[in-house]
Amino acid sequence: MTAKYVGQPVKRNEDPRLLTGQALFVDDVHLPDMLHAAFLRSDYAHARILSIDTTAAKEMPGVVAVYTAEDLGDFWQPSPMIVQPPPTLEDIVFNPRPQIPLAKDMVRHIGDPVAVVIAESRYIAEDAAEQIWVDYEPLEVVTDIEKALEPDSPLVYEDLGTNLASHVRQEKGNYAAAAKKADLIIKRRMVIDRGAAAAMENRGIVVDWDAKTQHMTMWNTTQAPIPIRNGLAATLGLSEHQVRVIAPFVGGGFGPKIMLLQPEEVLLPWAAMRLCRPIKWIEDRRENFLGTTQERGQIHAVEAAFSKDGKILGLKDIFLHDTGAYNPYGLTIPLNTQTHSMGVYDVPNFYTEFKVVFTNKMIVTPVRGAGRPQGIFLVERMMDLAAKELGIDPVEIRRRNLIPADAFPVHHSIIGQDFIEAIYDSGNFQPLVEKARLLIGYDKFVTEEQPKLRAAGKHIGIGLAPFVESTGVGPYEGARITVESSGKVNLVTGVGTQGQSHFTSFAQIAAEQLGVAVQDVEVTTGDTDQFHWGTGTFASRGAVVAGNAIFAAAKRVRAKILAKASEVLDAPEEELELKDGAIRIADIPEKSISLGELAMLANPLRGAVEPGTEPGLEATEYFGPKYGTTASGVAAMIVEVDPDTMLIDIKKFVIAHDCGTVINPMVVDGQIHGGVSMGIGHSFYEQLIYDENGQLLNASFMDYLVPRSTDMPPSIEIAHQETKSPLNPMGSKGVGEAGAIPIPAVLAQALENALNIDGLELLEMPLSPGRLFELAQAAKNRD
Amino acid sequence: MENLIEITVTVNGTEYHRTVEPRMLLSDFLRHELNLTGTHVGCEHGVCGSCTILFDGDPVRSCLMFAVQANGHTLETVEGLGTPDAMHPLQNAFREKHALQCGFCTPGFLMSLKPFLEQNPNPSRDEIREALSGNLCRCTGYENMVDAVALAAEEMRNG
Numbered sequence: 009m010t011a012k013y014v015g016q017p018v019k020r021n022e023d024p025r026l027l028t029g030q031a032l033f034v035d036d037v038h039l040p041d042m043l044h045a046a047f048l049r050s051d052y053a054h055a056r057i058l059s060i061d062t063t064a065a066k067e068m069p070g071v072v073a074v075y076t077a078e079d080l081g082d083f084w085q086p087s088p089m090i091v092q093p094p095p096t097l098e099d100i101v102f103n104p105r106p107q108i109p110l111a112k113d114m115v116r117h118i119g120d121p122v123a124v125v126i127a128e129s130r131y132i133a134e135d136a137a138e139q140i141w142v143d144y145e146p147l148e149v150v151t152d153i154e155k156a157l158e159p160d161s162p163l164v165y166e167d168l169g170t171n172l173a174s175h176v177r178q179e180k181g182n183y184a185a186a187a188k189k190a191d192l193i194i195k196r197r198m199v200i201d202r203g204a205a206a207a208m209e210n211r212g213i214v215v216d217w218d219a220k221t222q223h224m225t226m227w228n229t230t231q232a233p234i235p236i237r238n239g240l241a242a243t244l245g246l247s248e249h250q251v252r253v254i255a256p257f258v259g260g261g262f263g264p265k266i267m268l269l270q271p272e273e274v275l276l277p278w279a280a281m282r283l284c285r286p287i288k289w290i291e292d293r294r295e296n297f298l299g300t301t302q303e304r305g306q307i308h309a310v311e312a313a314f315s316k317d318g319k320i321l322g323l324k325d326i327f328l329h330d331t332g333a334y335n336p337y338g339l340t341i342p343l344n345t346q347t348h349s350m351g352v353y354d355v356p357n358f359y360t361e362f363k364v365v366f367t368n369k370m371i372v373t374p375v376r377g378a379g380r381p382q383g384i385f386l387v388e389r390m391m392d393l394a395a396k397e398l399g400i401d402p403v404e405i406r407r408r409n410l411i412p413a414d415a416f417p418v419h420h421s422i423i424g425q426d427f428i429e430a431i432y433d434s435g436n437f438q439p440l441v442e443k444a445r446l447l448i449g450y451d452k453f454v455t456e457e458q459p460k461l462r463a464a465g466k467h468i469g470i471g472l473a474p475f476v477e478s479t480g481v482g483p484y485e486g487a488r489i490t491v492e493s494s495g496k497v498n499l500v501t502g503v504g505t506q507g508q509s510h511f512t513s514f515a516q517i518a519a520e521q522l523g524v525a526v527q528d529v530e531v532t533t534g535d536t537d538q539f540h541w542g543t544g545t546f547a548s549r550g551a552v553v554a555g556n557a558i559f560a561a562a563k564r565v566r567a568k569i570l571a572k573a574s575e576v577l578d579a580p581e582e583e584l585e586l587k588d589g590a591i592r593i594a595d596i597p598e599k600s601i602s603l604g605e606l607a608m609l610a611n612p613l614r615g616a617v618e619p620g621t622e623p624g625l626e627a628t629e630y631f632g633p634k635y636g637t638t639a640s641g642v643a644a645m646i647v648e649v650d651p652d653t654m655l656i657d658i659k660k661f662v663i664a665h666d667c668g669t670v671i672n673p674m675v676v677d678g679q680i681h682g683g684v685s686m687g688i689g690h691s692f693y694e695q696l697i698y699d700e701n702g703q704l705l706n707a708s709f710m711d712y713l714v715p716r717s718t719d720m721p722p723s724i725e726i727a728h729q730e731t732k733s734p735l736n737p738m739g740s741k742g743v744g745e746a747g748a749i750p751i752p753a754v755l756a757q758a759l760e761n762a763l764n765i766d767g768l769e770l771l772e773m774p775l776s777p778g779r780l781f782e783l784a785q786a787a788k789n790r791d
Numbered sequence: 792m793e794n795l796i797e798i799t800v801t802v803n804g805t806e807y808h809r810t811v812e813p814r815m816l817l818s819d820f821l822r823h824e825l826n827l828t829g830t831h832v833g834c835e836h837g838v839c840g841s842c843t844i845l846f847d848g849d850p851v852r853s854c855l856m857f858a859v860q861a862n863g864h865t866l867e868t869v870e871g872l873g874t875p876d877a878m879h880p881l882q883n884a885f886r887e888k889h890a891l892q893c894g895f896c897t898p899g900f901l902m903s904l905k906p907f908l909e910q911n912p913n914p915s916r917d918e919i920r921e922a923l924s925g926n927l928c929r930c931t932g933y934e935n936m937v938d939a940v941a942l943a944a945e946e947m948r949n950g
């Protein structure tokens with residue numbers, strides 16, 4: 009058999025370029041005659057625009073154009089909704105308010121774009137933006153999602169007469185009936201606030217319209233180049249083949265870069281066509297805080313029903329979800345919250361209802377985790393509260409409620425973000441819990457170490473929280489694989505890459521099938537001229553959906569290779585072996601042909617090709633899963649708190665994880681590390697703080713604290729379990745968001761345990777030293 | 792428009808003469824005037840460290856300096872550290888330990904770490920963490936970077 013690459017920690021093909029400064033990022037694109045754009049963004053969270061005076065800006069030397077909504081004429085159209093609500097959801101309210109290119113007569117959040125300046129340099133463009141005079145009539149602002157639904161609240165959309173963007177109710181079983189039989193009912197309010205994705209690379213675009221060839225090229229820091237190409241073509245009245253969108257190396261995505269047809273993306277191509285010069289726009293960090301989408305704001309009223317032996321009989325959750333000033337991403341996040349609120353547990357009855365609320369804040373769309381951390385937080389907190397009430401060990405109560413290994417697939421009768429019923433395809437939770445418990449040393453810590461440390465005056469605690477992650481959702485992705493006459497393999501797929509190691513993991517899948525070295529598979533991702541079918545990199549789906557398309561294409565190319573080689577070498581296919589870039593007859597090694605030579609024979613310059621055959625050694629395949637596959641894991645940590653400063657020190661962190669077939673364990677571990685660090689940030693250091701006027705108070709890295717190396721635990725120990733997904737031939741599941749999902753739940757649990765204050769319940773996220781201090785004081789004063 | 796200033800700067804051993812506006816940031820100068828785009832810009836306010844370069848051998852944030860301040864000085868950027876075929880031990884160690892994902896922050900880390908390892912050939916893991924803490928990375932969670940620096944230190948000690 010050929011070399012085994014899937015499952016190996018193969019070093020990354022993309023690294024040498026990235027490490028030496030040779031990788032192309034959007035801001036590295038330099039075109040002759042290029043202009044630069046800067047946006048004027050609203051300083052008010054809610055105001056009527058009375059007038060805009062661009063005269064002074066236009067007169068500045070070096071300014072080429074200044075556009076406001078009025079200048080756009082008929083081109084001014086709301087962007088299409090990116091995600092519609094699932095048609096399968098019945099009796100719902102949904103009021104779509106998509107993004108618009110530039111605010112026309114109303115601004116609805118700080119950072120709402122009002123005008124754009126195009127100039128010879130970015131410096132001039134930014135100066136000129138400051139010379140645009142906008143006469144605003146400030147209006148009352150609503151930032152609080154509870155107040156937003158009160159009858160006298162200011163309205164983000166007057167014409168709607170309400171701030172209600174959506175209302176959805178779903179139920180599995182019958183919660184009310186279950187609650188009647190319960191020995192214990194727990195009710196709590198839980199609050200989760202916003203955090204930023206904060207990719208190190210801000211958003212950016214370079215767009216070039218070539219009037220002579222009538223062709224547009226756009227470099228974009230996007231997670232979704234193909235939908236952007238299609239959307240742009242439609243918006244600009246061009247054919248899809250006149251537009252090429254390239255997502256080159258992208259410096260981190262984490263969700264917001266999936267957004268498409270955003271104001272900048274729509275306006276700059278339009279301007280480039282009018283001015284017939286290339287235009288570059290690179291967002292700065294402040295703009296990224298104000299003008300890039302965010303996530304997490306929700307308020308939950310949770311109720312859980314337990315029997316006295318700790319079995320959960322039912323769960324009820326009614327929550328508000330903050331969508332900000334527009335809702336282009338539909339219901340993805342709150343639906344994810346609904347489908348993840350049962351976690352790893354057998355919850356027979358679940359009533360879940362949400363209202364999505366408009367506020368005068370930046371738009372909310374998925375950020376790594378995308379509604380899942382909230383769902384996991386609430387069910388895990390309920391488990392902890394029940395454990396305390398019933399006097400059951402926190403790990404034990406979880407064990408008693410786990411979905412057993414023989415119960416899969418588990419149908420939840422709750423519609424999810426991919427428009428179909430949430431189903432857990434596979435999993436094996438019990439051994440994952442045991443692995444995490446052993447790795448963290450749970451029993452020894454609780455019985456021996458903690459009492460000693462407590463006696464010595466230390467505030468140190470432990471937490472353990474399982475989670476699920478629905479990943480690898482449809483609709484589909486595709487890939488084309490070609491053996492070139494050099495013997496190298498070309499692999500192209502539509503999904504773009506933002507650091508997930510696609511150039512390596514994808515190459516591993518193809519290399520294994522084709523018997524070549526991983527370095528000899530040249531991968532191209534995210535260039536619509538190379539491959540124009542697909543949707544994008546989101547919902548932890550690249551390795552699953554594109555990965556299986558690549559697997560299928562590689563298998564077909566392999567079949568073509570064997571057929572052609574069998575003809576050329578005059579040997580039956582079963583006797584052939586693909587190895588080291590050549591095909592040989594297994595027991596006569598000298599009788600062989602290199603892949604490159606075979607590729608040439610398969611694509612002759614003269615002579616006849618058999619009718620019905622295709623030239624070359626190439627195949628294109630697609631893969632679309634029936635539904636998303638469920639990855640799972642259990643995180644555990646030991647944390648010490650300094651009761652005076654409330655600074656925390658995560659002493660030990662472990663995670664047992666199951667993402668089915670692992671393509672590259674080094675890469676999977678890396679994804680988990682990164683997710684954990686973002687989870688720690690979003691749980692303790694990071695919070696987007698809006699004041700009552702809708703001003704974002706911490707729009708810089710000085711005030712918004714992304715975790716540093718010293719904020720992380722000394723190590724993250726990871727154990728893998730491979731429960732293969734039955735939904736795809738490789739058996740793989742996604743991992744991109746895993747690390748971030750359990751952290752709020754496990755940190756809250758560990759901190760409560762560490763502080764050990766009667767009545768202290770941590771039911772909100774993110775925390776911070778200051779907030780933890782307040783909550784601890786309040787609990788002490790209550791005694 | 793404004794007065795332009797002539798400057799001479801040596802970057803990665805090459806001397807450049809350019810005329811620049813006094814307000815041009817050193818990071819923009821390197822990236823957009825000299826086309827040395829390996830130096831990245833993540834915040835332009837001195838926190839993320841993506842733009843770190845060596846200024847007469849010391850790590851500085853090029854987004855916090857003007858190009859004119861570099862007049863007569865010697866700079867080193869990631870392009871001077873190694874090439875894909877002949878990487879610096881730090882670069883090799885970063886690849887070996889998977890210490891980069893999107894790679895956007897990486898040049899800044901490498902340029903902060905080079906002088907650190909020269910001054911601390913045998914750092915402890917805590918010292919490495921401390922040295923890394925001046926730069927931000929959103930992808931890796933830093934642990935693999937700690938491993939990579941330890942490995943690079945070892946490789947460099949063994950020559």
Ligand code: FES
Nearest residue numbers: 833835837840854
């Ligand atoms: S870009 Fe210079 S420190 Fe962030």
Ligand code: FES
Nearest residue numbers: 892896928929930
């Ligand atoms: S590797 Fe992406 S920010 Fe560090």
